[in-house]
Amino acid sequence: xxxxxxxxxxxxxxxxxxxxxxxxxxxxxxxxxxxxxxxxxxxxxxxxxxxxxxxxxxxxxxxxxxxxxxxxxxxxxxxxxxxxxxxxxxxxxxxxxxxxxxxxxxxxxxxxxxxxxxxxxxxxxxxxxxxxxxxxxxxxxxxxxxxxxxxxxxxxxxxxxxxxxxxxxxxxxxxxxxxxxxxxxxxxxxxxxxxxxxxxxxxxxxxxxxxxxxxxxxxxxxxxxxxxxxxxxxxxxxxxxxxxxxxxxxxxxxxxxxxxxxxxxxxxxxxxxxxxxxxxxxxxxxxxxxxxxxxxxxxxxxxxxxxxxxxxxxxxxxxxxxxxxxxxxxxxxxxxxxxxxxxxxxxxxxxxxxxxxxxxxxxxxxxxxxxxxxxxxxxxxxxxxxxxxxxxxxxxxxxxxxxxxxxxxxxxxxxxxxxxxxxxxxxxxxxxxxxxxxxxxxxxxxxxxxxxxxxxxxxxxxxxxxxxxxxxxxxxxxxxxxxxxxxxxxxxxxxxxx
Numbered sequence: 001x002x003x004x005x006x007x008x009x010x011x012x013x014x015x016x017x018x019x020x021x022x023x024x025x026x027x028x029x030x031x032x033x034x035x036x037x038x039x040x041x042x043x044x045x046x047x048x049x050x051x052x053x054x055x056x057x058x059x060x061x062x063x064x065x066x067x068x069x070x071x072x073x074x075x076x077x078x079x080x081x082x083x084x085x086x087x088x089x090x091x092x093x094x095x096x097x098x099x100x101x102x103x104x105x106x107x108x109x110x111x112x113x114x115x116x117x118x119x120x121x122x123x124x125x126x127x128x129x130x131x132x133x134x135x136x137x138x139x140x141x142x143x144x145x146x147x148x149x150x151x152x153x154x155x156x157x158x159x160x161x162x163x164x165x166x167x168x169x170x171x172x173x174x175x176x177x178x179x180x181x182x183x184x185x186x187x188x189x190x191x192x193x194x195x196x197x198x199x200x201x202x203x204x205x206x207x208x209x210x211x212x213x214x215x216x217x218x219x220x221x222x223x224x225x226x227x228x229x230x231x232x233x234x235x236x237x238x239x240x241x242x243x244x245x246x247x248x249x250x251x252x253x254x255x256x257x258x259x260x261x262x263x264x265x266x267x268x269x270x271x272x273x274x275x276x277x278x279x280x281x282x283x284x285x286x287x288x289x290x291x292x293x294x295x296x297x298x299x300x301x302x303x304x305x306x307x308x309x310x311x312x313x314x315x316x317x318x319x320x321x322x323x324x325x326x327x328x329x330x331x332x333x334x335x336x337x338x339x340x341x342x343x344x345x346x347x348x349x350x351x352x353x354x355x356x357x358x359x360x361x362x363x364x365x366x367x368x369x370x371x372x373x374x375x376x377x378x379x380x381x382x383x384x385x386x387x388x389x390x391x392x393x394x395x396x397x398x399x400x401x402x403x404x405x406x407x408x409x410x411x412x413x414x415x416x417x418x419x420x421x422x423x424x425x426x427x428x429x430x431x432x433x434x435x436x437x438x439x440x441x442x443x444x445x446x447x448x449x450x451x452x453x454x455x456x457x458x459x460x461x462x463x464x465x466x467x468x469x470x471x472x473x474x475x476x477x478x479x480x481x482x483x484x485x486x487x488x489x490x491x492x493x494x495x496x497x498x
Contacts, residue, residue: 061389061390061391062390064390064394065390065391065393065394065397068394068397068398069370069374069393069397072367072370072397072400072401073367073370073371075401076363076366076367076370076401076404077363077367079363079366079401079404079405079408080359080360080362080363080364080366080408081363082408083359083363083408083411084356084359084360084363086411086412087355087356087359087411088356103205103207103208103239103283103284103285103286104237104239104284104285104286105237105284105285105286105287105288105289106210106235106236106237106238106282106284106287106288106289107235107236107237107288107289107291108212108233108235108236108288108289108290108291109233109235109290109291109294110188110290110291110292110294111185111216111230111231111232111233111276111278112182112229112230112231112233113182113183113184113185113216113218113228113229113230113231114180114181114182114183114228114229115180115181115183115220115221115222115226115227115228115229115268116178116179116180116226116227116228116229117178117179117180117181118176118177118178118179119176119177119179120174120175120176120177121174121175121176121177122172122173122174122175123172123173124170124171124172124173126169126170127162127169127170127171155175155176155177155178157174157175157176158173158174158175158176159173159174159175160172160173160174161173161174180229183218183219183220183221183228184218184221184298184299184300185216185217185218185299185300185302186217186218186219186273186300186301187215187216187217187300187301187303188214188215188216188299188301188302188303188304189214189215189216189301189303190212190213190214190290190303190304190305191212191213191214191305192210192211192212192213192288192304192305192306192307193210193211193306193307193308194208194209194210194284194288194306194307194308194309194310195208195209195210195211195308195309196208196308196309196310196350197209198355198456205285205352206285206286206352206354207283207284207285208283208284208285208308208310208350209281209283210238210281210282210283210284210288211279211281212235212278212279212280212281212282213277213278213279214277214278214279215275215276215277215278216230216275216276216277216278217273217274217275217276218230218273218274219268219271219272219273219274220268220269220270220271220272220273222270223270224270225267225268225269225270226267226268227265227266227267227268228265228266228267228268228274229263229264229265230248230263230264230265230274230276231263231264232246232263232276232278235280235282237284238282238283238284239282239283239284240282240283241280241281241282242280242281242282243279243280243281244279244280245277245278245279245280246264246276246277246278247276247277247278248264248266248274248275248276249274249275250275264276285350285352286349286350286352287315287347287348287349287350288306288347288348289345289346289347289348290304290345290346291345292319292340292342292344292345292346293342293343293344293345298339298340298341299337299339299340299341300338300339301337301338302335302336302337302338302340303334303335303336303337304333304334304335304346305332305333305334305335306332306333306334306348307330307331307332307333308330308331308333308348308350309329309330309331310330310331310350310351311326311331311351312331312333312348312349312350313348313349313350313351314347314348314349315347315348315349317344318344318345318346318347319335319342319344319345319346319347321333321334321335322334322335322336322337323336351456355416358416358453358454358456359416361453361459362420362450362451362453362454363450365449365450365453366404366450369445369446369449369450370400370446372445372446372449372470373442373443373445373446373449374442374446376441376442376445376470376474377439377441377442377443379474380439380441380442381439383474384438386436386438386439388435388436388439392434392435392436393434393435395430395434396430396431396434396435396439396443397431398430399427399429399430399431399433399434400427400430400431400443400446400447401427402426402427402430403423403424403425403426403427403428403429403430403431403447404423404424404427404447405423406422406423406426406427407419407420407421407422407423407424407426407427408423410422410423416454417454420450420451420454421451421454424447424448424450424451425447427446427447428443428444428447428448431443431446431447441473445466445470449463449466452466
């Protein structure tokens with residue numbers, strides 16, 4: 001990484017070779033002219049040398065300061081390339097020192113609640129005399145094409161019987177089938193918390209830590225006892241589930257074969273209600289869904305509450321929340337529905353923040369922020385009658401570059417949202433130490449304005465607000481503007497006391 005930084009820094013001076021050669025030959029010609037005057041006109045040289053020294057010294061000093069200011073644009077670009085190269089190498093590495101979550105969009109299906117029923121199936125065939133011999137030789141399966149048997153998975157009891165009716169041989173197959181009838185959910189209360197972690201906070205990729213908790217209730221709708229079945233499908237795209245727990249009527253359900261979800265089966269008396277609680281944690285990214293379209297039976301009370309620290313978007317034609325609220329900590333969404341039968345799903349989508357894209361914008365804007373700070377600083381110093389030497393300006397520029405470079409290096413050890421502000425603070429302190437605290441507005445503009453891109457959803461608002469603030473400061477503090485009444489009273493009181 002150090003070699004990459006050195007190569008990029010050396011590449012800055014490649015376009016300056018022609019300018020350097022021109023300055024070299026100009027220096028040679030100037031030296032030759034001074035030598036000629038010393039040899040042939042020493043008196044003229046003695047009289048002109050103090051005037052030339054007095055004129056060229058400030059011009060050279062300010063020229064060097066201006067050249068350093070212009071060179072700083074290229075140096076900022078190199079710092080940005082080095083930081084982005086480090087981020088890219090970390091993203092493409094096959095191994096990492098930090099956790100790389102297996103996060104994907106998560107889909108949670110609504111649970112299925114049914115009760116078991118038995119249905120009888122009976123089919124009678126008249127066997128022609130020619131078929132009787134084949135049945136004796138090959139067995140009853142010879143009649144299979146004529147029976148249209150149900151699937152064997154649903155058969156509880158199967159009985160075959162041959163009997164005679166007059167001159168005919170009759171065959172009857174009786175089967176008892178196990179079926180399922182849906183039970184309406186009396187209550188579906190779901191609470192979800194999505195806590196997003198961005199790459200600016202040290203994560204390798206943007207993801208969320210989800211806490212899911214649901215309470216379901218259903219009642220035996222018949223006047224006779226039934227065998228009820230509750231199946232909670234495991235979420236798709238959830239990676240690793242932790243703290244997974246299913247409690248039915250106060251008893252925790254032991255997890256067994258979860259290929260088709262975690263299920264419970266038990267007896268319910270007439271009018272008896274079962275209460276189920278489901279909780280788990282996992283990591284996900286980019287989106288979250290709760291599928292309701294598979295349940296074509298009604299849900300009496302459906303309440304879904306989602307709290308997230310990132311503003312979500314909603315997929316087209318998805319079920320929109322009945323209530324939403326924005327707070328400082330994030331967004332609260334609620335779906336409160338009664339007796340709902342819907343073919344829509346709750347589908348949320350989230351903007352994925354990329355550390356590489358954020359840092360690209362930050363370092364691409366840094367030269368423009370420095371230029372705006374320079375122009376604003378000229379106006380500010382002129383109107384405030386502030387003095388600055390070329391050496392102080394050059395050291396301030398070097399301080400800004402050093403602080404920016406420090407922020408980039410610290411990103412290898414700290415999250416970006418800590419490293420970048422820390423580097424900007426060091427840059428501002430060094431520049432203020434060189435120029436003086438009276439120059440704080442342009443210094444703060446140069447060091448802190450690029451940090452607006454760390455707020456991925458509000459960078460445009462922050463930049464426009466800063467521009468409006470700068471223009472307002474210049475308009476209200478320009479020379480010749482009558483100060484406000486409070487300030488005039490303060491100045492008058494100050495004159496009386498002095």
